[in-house]
Structures are given as C-alpha cells and as structure tokens.
Amino acid sequence: xxxxxxxxxxxxxxxxxxxxxxxxxxxxxxxxxxxxxxxxxxxxxxxxxxxxxxxxxxxxxxxxxxxxxxxxxxxxxxxxxxxxxxxxxxxxxxxxxxxxxxxxxxxxxxxxxxxxxxxxxxxxxxxxxxxxxxxxxxxxxxxxxxxxxxxxxxxxxxxxxxxxxxxxxxxxxxxxxxxxxxxxxxxxxxxxxxxxxxxxxxxxxxxxxxxxxxxxxxxxxxxxxxxxxxxxxxxxxxxxxxxxxxxxxxxxxxxxxxxxxxxxxxxx
Numbered sequence: 001x002x003x004x005x006x007x008x009x010x011x012x013x014x015x016x017x018x019x020x021x022x023x024x025x026x027x028x029x030x031x032x033x034x035x036x037x038x039x040x041x042x043x044x045x046x047x048x049x050x051x052x053x054x055x056x057x058x059x060x061x062x063x064x065x066x067x068x069x070x071x072x073x074x075x076x077x078x079x080x081x082x083x084x085x086x087x088x089x090x091x092x093x094x095x096x097x098x099x100x101x102x103x104x105x106x107x108x109x110x111x112x113x114x115x116x117x118x119x120x121x122x123x124x125x126x127x128x129x130x131x132x133x134x135x136x137x138x139x140x141x142x143x144x145x146x147x148x149x150x151x152x153x154x155x156x157x158x159x160x161x162x163x164x165x166x167x168x169x170x171x172x173x174x175x176x177x178x179x180x181x182x183x184x185x186x187x188x189x190x191x192x193x194x195x196x197x198x199x200x201x202x203x204x205x206x207x208x209x210x211x212x213x214x215x216x217x218x219x220x221x222x223x224x225x226x227x228x229x230x231x232x233x234x235x236x237x238x239x240x241x242x243x244x245x246x247x248x249x250x251x252x253x254x255x256x257x258x259x260x261x262x263x264x265x266x267x268x
Contacts, residue, residue, distance in 0.1 A: 006072065010153065011151070011169055011172055011173065013152065014149055014150065014151070014152070014173070017148065017149045017150075017243045018146055018173055018176050018177060018180075019180060021104070021106060021132045021147050021149065021177050022129045022176065022177045022178075022179075022180035022181045022184070023180075023181075023184065024104045024132070024146075025104045025106075025177060025178070025181040026181040026184035026185055027104075027192075028102055028103055028104040028130070028181075029060075029064055029065075029181065029185060030185065031102045032102055033101075033102025033103040033104070033129075034063065034064055034065065034066055034097075034102075034103045034104070035051075035064070035065045035066070035099070035103075035104050035106070035177075035181065036065075036066045036067075036068065036097065036099065036103055036104070036106065036124075036129075036168075037050065037065075037067045037068065037106050037107075037108060037174070038053055038065070038068045038090070038093070038094075038105060038106070038107045038108065038116075038117050038120040038121065039067075039068070039069060039070070039107065039108035039109065039114075039117060040069065040070035040071070040075075040083060040084035040109070040114050040116050040117060041075075041079070041084060041107055041168075042110075042167050043069070043108035043110060043114070043117075043134075043167075043170060044067070044068070044069030044070055044071075044075060044099055044108070044169050045069060045075075045076055046108065046167065046171050046174060047067040047068070047069065047074060047106070047108050047174065048067030048068075048069055049171075049175040050065070050067070050171075050175065050177075050178050051065040051066055051067035052067065054178055054182070055146040055197060056196060056197045056199055057182075057193060057196060057197075058178075058182045058187045058188075058193075058195050058196070059187065059195040059196060059197045059232075060182075065178065066097065068093045068094075068097075068120065068230055070083035070084045070085030070086065070089065070090070070114075070116040070117075071084075075086040082119075083116065084114050084115065084116050085115050085116065086115070086116055087115045087116065087118075087119035088119070089116060089122065090115070090116040090117065090118070090119035090120035090123070091119050091122075093122040094118060094120045094123040094124050094127070095123065099123070099124050099127045099129050100127055100128055100129065101127070101128030102129075103124065103128060103129040104129065104132070105120070105121060105124035105125075105129050105130070105131050105132070105133070106132045106133075106134060106174075106177065107120060107121045107132070107133045107134070107135075108133075108134045108135075108170060108174070109133065109134075109135050109137070109202055110135060110136045110137065110138075110151075110166040110167075110170070111135070111136075112133065112135035112136070112137030112138045112139040113137065113139060113140060117133075118133075118139065118140070118143060121133065121143070121144070121145065122144060125144040125145075125146075126144075129142065130146045130147075131145050131146050131147075132145065132146060132147035132148070132149065133145050133148050133149070134149045134151065134170060134173055134174070135148070135149070135150060135151060136150070136152075136165075136166040136169065136170075138150075148176070149173060151169040151173065152169075154234060160243045161256070166238070168193075172193055181214060182195070185258065186257060186258040186259035186260065186262075187258070189214075189234075189260040189261060191211055192213075192214075193206070193210070194210060194214075194233045194234050194237070194260055195232075195233065195234060195258075196233065197231075198226075198231050204226075204231070207226055207231060207233050207236075208222045208223050208226065210233050210237075211225060211226060211233060211236050211237055211240070214237045215240040216236075217239055217240055221240070222236070222240075225239055225240050225246075228246045229246045229249065229250070230246075232250070234253055234258070234263070235249045235250050235253060236249075236259045237260065237264075238252055238253055238260070238263050238264065241264055242264070249263075254267075
C-alpha cells in the first residue's frame with residue numbers, strides 16, 4: 001500500500017502534461033473528433049474501461065471516446081499472446097477508425113516501447129492527429145509524439161508486474177484526462193455529474209437527486225421535469241429554474257454551448 005501511495009503522490013508533478021492532453025481531447029470532441037486510447041494488456045483494458053464509462057457518466061456517444069486494445073475484444077478477459085508485438089495490427093486499427101486531424105490519440109504503454117502502441121501512434125500522427133503517450137518508461141528516441149506523460153511509479157513490488165503501481169498511476173491519469181476534458185465541454189457543473197445518461201434505476205434516482213439539489217423541487221416534480229426533458233438533468237434544471245418548456249430550455253442550453261451555469265445566467 002505504501003508503494004502505491006508514493007506513486008499516486010508523485011503524479012502531482014505531472015499535472016501540466018495531463019492537463020495539456022485533456023485540453024486537446026476537449027478540442028477534438030468539440031470539433032467532432034474523438035479521444036482514442038490505444039494499449040495492450042492491462043494498459044489496453046484501462047483505456048477501454050475509461051472510454052466505456054464516459055457514456056453513462058458524461059452522456060457521450062460511444063464513438064466519441066474509444067478504446068483500442070491489442071488482440072481485440074477477446075483480450076479484455078484473457079491474455080492474447082503476441083498481440084502487443086503486432087505493429088501492423090496497431091496501424092490497421094488506426095486506419096480502420098479513419099483517424100484524422102480532429103482526433104486526439106493517447107497511447108498507453110507502461111514500458112514506453114510496446115510495438116502495437118507505438119505503431120498506432122505513428123499512424124495516427126501521420127494522419128494529422130495529436131499523439132500522446134502515457135508511460136512509466138521511456139519511448140525510443142525519435143518517436144513522433146506531441147506529448148509525453150511520464151508516470152513516476154518507480155520499480156514494482158513484483159518486478160516487471162506493471163499492472164500494479166504503473167497500472168494504478170495509469171488509471172488516475174486516464175480519469176484526469178477524460179474528466180478534465182468533459183469539464184471543458186460543460187458536462188460538469190460545480191462537482192456534479194449533470195450530463196449523466198440515466199440508463200438504469202440507480203442513475204435515474206441520482207438524476208432526480210441532482211435536479212432536487214439544484215432546484216429545490218420535490219421528488220415528484222423533479223422526476224416529471226426529467227421525463228419531460230428526455231432525462232436530461234441540465235434541461236430539467238433550466239426548465240424548473242427559469243420557468244421554461246423543455247424545448248425552450250434545450251435551446252437556451254445550446255445557445256450557451258451546453259454550459260449549465262451560463263444558461264442559468266450565473267457569473268463566470
């Protein structure tokens with residue numbers, strides 16, 4: 001536990017490089033591009049996990065934040081031997097997604113030298129995308145990277161087992177990249193998940209609580225407003241706070257770029 005805590009504490013010194021990648025990702029999403037993670041093994045699974053969780057948490061479309069893992073979907077639940085060494089497959093995955101200059105591609109490789117990941121980043125860069133690498137090691141000289149996020153995780157407790165400290169540090173960095181990008185896009189208000197996609201009972205109950213907290217409405221009124229607003233927390237809050245029909249509230253939100261505070265007339 002002490003070793004893990006040291007790795008986490010050391011990440012504070014990487015805030016600038018993480019923020020830079022997050023701003024790029026927000027810009028990509030704003031322009032119709034994507035945030036794309038590429039990794040192998042544990043690194044690939046962490047990228048896919050972060051991508052998948054953006055859909056319910058921030059109401060993104062599945063195509064907006066994408067995770068690529070060496071070996072394909074089968075590698076999420078079992079090791080696919082040799083997949084991380086397949087450079088051509090790394091390039092092919094990027095070509096298959098038709099990556100272009102609107103995209104931000106984040107490679108994840110604890111060693112910094114995973115062939116699948118580096119090949120994918122080179123292909124992405126050649127197609128005009130921004131390319132960043134999150135790593136606890138050092139990439140070979142001359143790699144065409146726009147940003148390098150070095151994880152100060154140090155030697156693993158079990159030598160070479162980068163699912164441990166490096167994995168923990170990677171998860172935190174990916175959380176920071178995606179969450180900061182979503183904040184830049186107005187998908188967070190204060191510290192609240194106001195753009196969540198309530199696809200189950202738990203998330204619908206959370207949406208009701210959010211509307212109640214931000215409007216003072218009773219539970220029945222909050223739920224009715226959400227149902228009328230197609231379960232958009234932001235639209236429901238604007239409708240209740242400003243006395244608008246859902247359609248007018250949605251238009252007002254769009255006029256302010258999706259930022260709830262601006263739509264409510266709050267000072268920046």
